[in-house]
Amino acid sequence: MTQERLLSVRDLTLEVAQRGVEVVKKVSFDIEPGEIFGIVGESGSGKSLATRAIISLLPPAITVTGGQVTFKGRDVLSMSAAGLRELRGAEIGLVFQEPMTSLNPSMTIGRQLEEGLTLHTNVPAATRRERILGMLQRVGIRDPEGALSAYPHEFSGGMRQRIMLASVMLLKPALLIADEPTTALDAVIQRDVMELMVELTKAEGTAVLLISHDLPMVARYTSRIVVMEKGSVVEQGTTEQILETPLHPYTRKLLSSLPIRGEVRTIDTVSAPMISARNIVVDYPGRKSFFKKGTAKRALHGVSVDIHAGEVVALVGGSGSGKTTLGRTIAGLVNQSSGEILFQGRERSADWQDYRLNCQMVFQDPYSSLDPRMTILSLVEEALRLVPGIDRAAKTKRAYETLDEVGLGTEYALRYPHELSGGQRQRVAIARAIARRPKFLIADEPVSALDVTVRAQVLTLFSDLQKRYGFSCLFISHDLGVVEQVADRVIVMQDGRIIEQGDRNTIFDKPKEAYTRRLLSAIPALDLNENGGVKLKWRLEA
Template structure:
């Protein structure tokens, strides 16, 4: 008998009767890792939540069973469902900052499950929590127990989520996008930790993800979902090497590939350059003391040539985004200088307005960077507010033309951001940045929140617009696969310093620094196969 068996599950939106999961059946054996992959909106998360009958009340079950150890979860009384949740089936949610209670200490949250489901003394509970925190890589247990979620990085919060779930040694772990928005090294560390913890307890895993290379590395079986249906399933190696369904081949084709290197004239005057850039963040004032200041950037020197795309990569907290914000004028520098066309950029000096007009930024999350109260026409047209020679109708026509350039169209002019998908909002953000035809663009993690096919569309759009307009770009990303696709030159940062830089091919094929090798060891080199699949080769081990 399978540990988990979902039979003919159909879920629909109660208000409209629209089916969002259609006749889905799957099984998971003890100790097995089964992955469900697909685009956003394919129904992956709804299937995962249905395992424990955790779907929102607006989602109605039309048909189907969720059998855990032979018991239909849907048929159980609420009290028995609660006894199974956490104790026998654990779930790691996509965003740990929203699933951890911000008002409770980490210790309080970790102890809660043991108090509800295990008959232990307080001393035994504290000992188990301390042991689990050490297993997930947190050595200062006393500090962690007293700390709150916001005091940890994204990777550490995800480790804490894993610890809270695995404390109860569940028979089944459901992991819903457990590594989204984490950099390559932390992503690998979290996955390795999850596999280690589950295998030591013989825990089965139902893994929800759109990251096919990551899934291929850890899953035994893969199920591919599209529009609420499973369109293909099989062994992970077979699915990747010999996909049978057209949609699976489409997902694999959307992965990032390295194209031929472009020729960039390095003898010209750089569009922008920073010299000796230092940024210090002051410590926080406490009741009787002040915490220590932090040096986020430590003497950074970089330049970007005309028509060049320079990628800045590194782990969380390496200073990538701070560098982009300083260049954009959003964060003041402690020392150092910024040059535009070889001339210093100084507020109030001649040329400063020209620099501000020619330097634009695309932010990581378009939903938070686009004002929800403004329509798309106003959001994109806002960049034209300093152009006095165009009237309102000309401005509207120019915005409509720019929206068409980014693959949308004038039908989007009167919509609000919430009426657009994530990929469409990112296209609006790109249109807003490019409508003034700037010479320099800062793209801060522009595709990190998008699924694989939408990401491919946005990257293709970005490449086409860069070729057409010829702007230079500082491309900030933790996704080395994306960087390999778009960059001419790569800068590797660690702890606020540049540890390596060079052409894309030199950095990816002949890395010199140990940290660069560590980053590259976390991602595969991909090559297409004759059958429309992919072949993965894991890069050199970290040195």
């Protein structure tokens, strides 16, 4: 006798009620008990909406217009509100992308973890506390007792995601839906969280529905996947089969967008560096109270970096390693406690305006760095405001030329930031940075928030512009796959110190430090094949 399917979705169709636009079109898939199943696709592909329909958590504007969802033989779409309350949490758990928005900031961790046990079980209070402490210990919380009285903001992103996993797995659900569970985390914490999720679900026999646009991550952990584009399933099958012999053009496009190692370039390292940061120390003041002065926290411990003309130096490390602080210090947005920063051999303060004109920055989130009240044309023109010897007409002409260079034609010039996609906004941010033709650019996580295909487009654009104008670049990222594509040299940071540095190939092929090896083991090496597919090989693993 064959085992009954845990979840069966048949011809699920969703539409925007007021407009009659179908956003999910006849989606079908099955999940077996204990299986890890993946849904991949870019933003807007409908993958999150399709999975929210499984537990009837759709936004008010979205309605189900066709299809069936069956969980353990029960029709979910016809369940009463009381039946859905019993199903959610107890039998189907859900882990969201950003744990800070799904954990209640006004409740302690202990109360939030106990809430599910109180609603769905008859376990006595003493046993509930014992279970919670045991689960917190299993997910790697160092001080479980102290965590019970702590609040979500007191934990890092990785720790909050572990707490979310603990709250879901306490109820031992039959199915765990993980919607982009590691997107906001750095590579090492991503892998730690995923390994923990797999370990917990295997121990309890829980099936996992993993939703992500991160193809390598999905490939590592799933046995079968569904590929979605514009609300439709374009391909499904075993993970290995789809990766190695993709049939649909969209799947091949996703796979071809994965970052691969760039060509080795010749950089002049004999001449004086474009930028030289020497023995940089940065201290952040501690939290003050009425009775005592706060204890300062040292973010950078005597860091030294040289960046030569035309060179792309990647700064990598986990969250809290100090890489963004170093970038902001070099840009002049953070004051160093000691040390000096030289620009073309002179202290940058010798001609501060010249340095600021020639040092530009591209931030991680373009939406928060672009003024929402200004048009795209005005935003690029603003970057030229202090350039000497350029009149209004010349500014407008340069702005249009720059927008054209980043792939945004004249039709985008009079739009506002909210009218653009994430990739288009990042192109505007790059346009602002290069409009002045700077000699040095700092790119702080410029593609971490983008889908795989948009990321590939932005990285190609970045490389083309760098070759055309020859600016030096400090490229800050936790995504080593991206670094492998764009960097000439790599600097690895941990706890505010540089622990290893060297040319890109040496760092990726022969890392010396255990921390560097750990970073690299979290990303795959890709072998492209003639079928338009890839073979994933995990680095530094026997």
